[in-house]
Amino acid sequence: MSKLVRIALPVLTCLMGVSILVRADQPTTAPAGVISEKSREFWCFRPVTNPSLPVVQDASWCRNPVDRFVLSKLEEQHLRPAPPATKIELVRRVYFDVTGLPPSPVQIKAFVSDPAPDAYERLVDQLLASPHFGERAAQHWLDVVRYAETEGFEYDRHLPDAWRYRDYVVSSFNNDKPFDRFVTEQIAGDEIAPGNPECETAAIFHRLGPVRRNAGNPEVAASRNEVLTERTDIIGAAFLGLTIGCARCHDHKFDPILQKDYYRLQAYLSATEEHDILLAPDEEKKEWQRKTLAINNKIKALQARAKSATGSDATRLKEEIETLEDSLPANPATIPGIGNDFAHRAEIHVLHRGDWEKKLDLVGPRPPTVLVSDDLPELAADDPAPRTQLARWLTDPHNPLTPRVIVNRLWQDHFGRGIVNTANNFGINGERPTHPELLDFLANQLLQNGWRLKPLHRLILLSNAYRQSSRSTIEQSAMRIDPEDRLLWRFPKRRLSAEEIRDAMLAATGQLNPKIGGPSVMLPVDPELTQQLYKPSQWQVSSNLEDQHRRSIYLIAKRNLRLPFMDSFDQPALTTSCSRRESSTHAPQALELLNGRLANELALALAARLEQDCGHDRAQIIEKAYQLTLGRSPTDKERGLAAQFLKDQPLKEFALALFNLNGFLYVQ
């Protein structure tokens, strides 16, 4: 690799558009290599406190401690919460929020007509116990760990059975696995329980990043360095809420993270290697190995010949090799896991400007300096379970970041924004918490609950803050004081995510296949899309129609082929951690919902269902259609407009119109 390459490569992810900020006199951690006491005092590095409940004027409004914290901030600004949401609004809100699915007309009716004072509480408990809860919670986590089932780059190779990680996450949330355990299994599942499929599956976590594999002269050390970089940075973002990757080339420009800290974190992973675990019975495994070996040998022979071949010979050989590659037998059941290979452990050095060829100090595993005492020694280089040690530190009850970061994500899941708005960045460039005491209160609750998340979900969902209307009576004045509604003077309405829109359309038609788990599904797509793949044969459409109607979380997450519908409604790009979804508004979304194949097919299906359920009774059709899509009865005016339309227009167009309504696309 040339000098130029060597200089430029390491700049990979570190340098950033911060020059404006660098020029300003930002507080930095200088002098280099030292963490000042002041830095240690930055809010997120301080121990989690145990705040007392604030005193509020209108204590009667408060249903649980969460409300005390929320109301106290509102009162400070002379604001007040909105009135309670109606039961109709609340039921749609909480179903989407907790399960990602709309309530059925029957479920709506059951809740609305239940006069018991604890009706809502029972509904929340029922939803948290639903297997769909785990699917919804998993989607949030999969965004954070930039879950995809392919490696990206040129080959976009499919990781064998990567979906097992998705299922692991779904079932972990459904079983309310303690979060410390959840972290530990992902970081070190293979170390703590070798041979245990669940723990080995959790550790697929380390395999989820994009991987560059290339033909030709491989730079082994450079590739290793790229892989380690991916694996280190995601730990910082997902668990610690720190942009630790910024310290790869130099001490962090803003946060008290030393360059050495970055490589010490990486050193926990120095022996971590890919390790596919075949789950199939021995016979099947042997058969697969035999077939694979035979074809691979043929490929190798052809590759050897291709080296010296020229012109059309070379082209022909290349094609033959490709044909052979396509004929390789499908993987038997596999966990694309990881394992320690101590014999080949890479020594981890601090790298000058992140350049893998410019090695500085040799370092061993140790947590970031700002979070430990200065004189804490590094872990021994030959520690037999280094990632277990890392997990132990991450989940130590005294670690101030891990619990704060996860409870903040939870809050964001329910209110759209976190208490810290920048959920992956609690550092100096991130935003400060709007309710720091509430954040610590929740973090404490988490620890007191033995790291279980469901009690926290429950606490939040049962609060009056959550149950208030999205329509405020003091909007005008509140908009002046807090235009972003960060203090929650009303419930923030939100547009459904890409996955929810598709799932809700499917649910309305009655075609949604509620099956949980299993291999991912590839939908039929325009040939133009698959043709743009390096290997179009990678896209194998699932022939089973019922599979095509499964929830969106089971659609394959392929880095080089993302579905235009999902793309257009802000599904993340699957390449870097996504801490919060965008919610943009633009014309191609309208084109998708008006002219797209998905919307039109499902509108047709909805029309068929309405006809089947209601015959030709127009009033009944309109009522049912509104229930199925907007989760409420139409108003008289809406009824009139719809009836007028249906006099001479096709039912399918009416169904399509409903999918396009704000009332369908948004949750109040």
Next chain:
Amino acid sequence: MCNDHPAHSRPTRNRREFIRDGLCGFGSIALASLLHQQQARASSFGALSSRSSHFAPKAKSVIFLFMAGGPSHIETFDPKPLLNQLHGQKRPKEFGETKYQFIKSTARLLGTKRTFKKHGQSGLDISDLFPHTAQHADKLAVIRSCYADVVVHSAAQYQLFTGRIVPGFPSMGSWVTYGLGSDSDSLPGYVVMPDPHGGLEGGQPIFANGFLPAAYQPTVFRPGDHPVLNLQNPSDVSPAQRRKTLDLIRELNQASPDPLDEEFSARMNAYDLAFKMQSESPKLFDLSKEPQETLDLYGIGTEPTHDYGRRCLMARKLIESGVRFTCVVSGGGPGKLQWDAHDDIEENHLRKSAETDKPVAGLLADLERRGLLDSTLVLWGGEFGRSPEAESGKGRDHHNQGFSMWMAGGGIKGGQAVGATDALGLRAIESPYHIRDIHTTILHQLGLDQNQLTYPHLGRNERLTFVEGKVIHQIV
């Protein structure tokens, strides 16, 4: 796509913002608003010195003629007589070391069979692969000293479009649209026309909007008469029928409990725009009404130029209608259908240049006679160049340390070659220009300052140029 930034810089949440910046592809963003937005963002980060404002643009739009796979500089715009003299020998030691993707250090130098002539008043060297383009020599500024960081397609394609060698960052088309919006209210702001023969190694992420909001995503044209996805009504729905459905959507939205909500209004505006796009743009996509003389100019209707000619003419029409950034890709599918001449440089480049030379020249001529060239920056090039050494006898491997691109129009001073590679074309040695410098220059011609065009992502203010690039002052 993904949001980890302060609330005040969030994209498009209400009607006002929708009009300001959310139309993005389909409306225009006032630069002043953008600056205001950035200043607001900056202020929340603390102290910040005063920022220079963006400046008057020379170009309004960009057409990138992307020669995918990596055309050889040695066969095109960078004559190397010494290479022919040393044909069949090993590279002399004084030229230094390099690493290729496939060929080894034992490889022998490969002379070129192309001949170079000086063209135009400027006497610019252009090879006989491009007789038509050569007629526009005085418009071209050839940058002979381009270099990039990686020698493999996917990563190099990411760098060429996004400034990074990893996927997930916004493409320059998305950045430019984010910065300037589009001058058209019925067309997307950023269009990619891929080669109908297939995809590229880097796949979708090459052109994508990365972490910028979905509003800045590329519209990737499909081959055939209906290039934009979802722009036609489904076959069983007439336009009149669809108009009625749209009216119903509007009426039902207005009848809902929150008809005045800003975000809801923004969404209704998006439907109006969608309808406008749908009704107006098909006229633009229809090339059958073009005069025969224009079709001939681009080589449309004759092989092998028909396809690329069609797409170049489409690019001109898009630019004319206010589209901000258009990329016309030559090459796709298997390497031999790209400029990726591993096996036989002669066969490959004769074929690829025959497909593209006349269309490119036609585009330059057409832009000029319509008065569009001054405001349209045309960029030509691939993700890297090719090796001076032979691969498999008569091919050339990838090579990223010295290669040529050219720019024309959009305020670029043509009729010159800037920078230089060494005597073998191995390495850029005189005024080397990184891909970042190409990006910086494009932004500069559009009146955009690389340091001000930023977007917060995961704790950083990201920008197209990554670490700062420099404007290629010799050509602007």
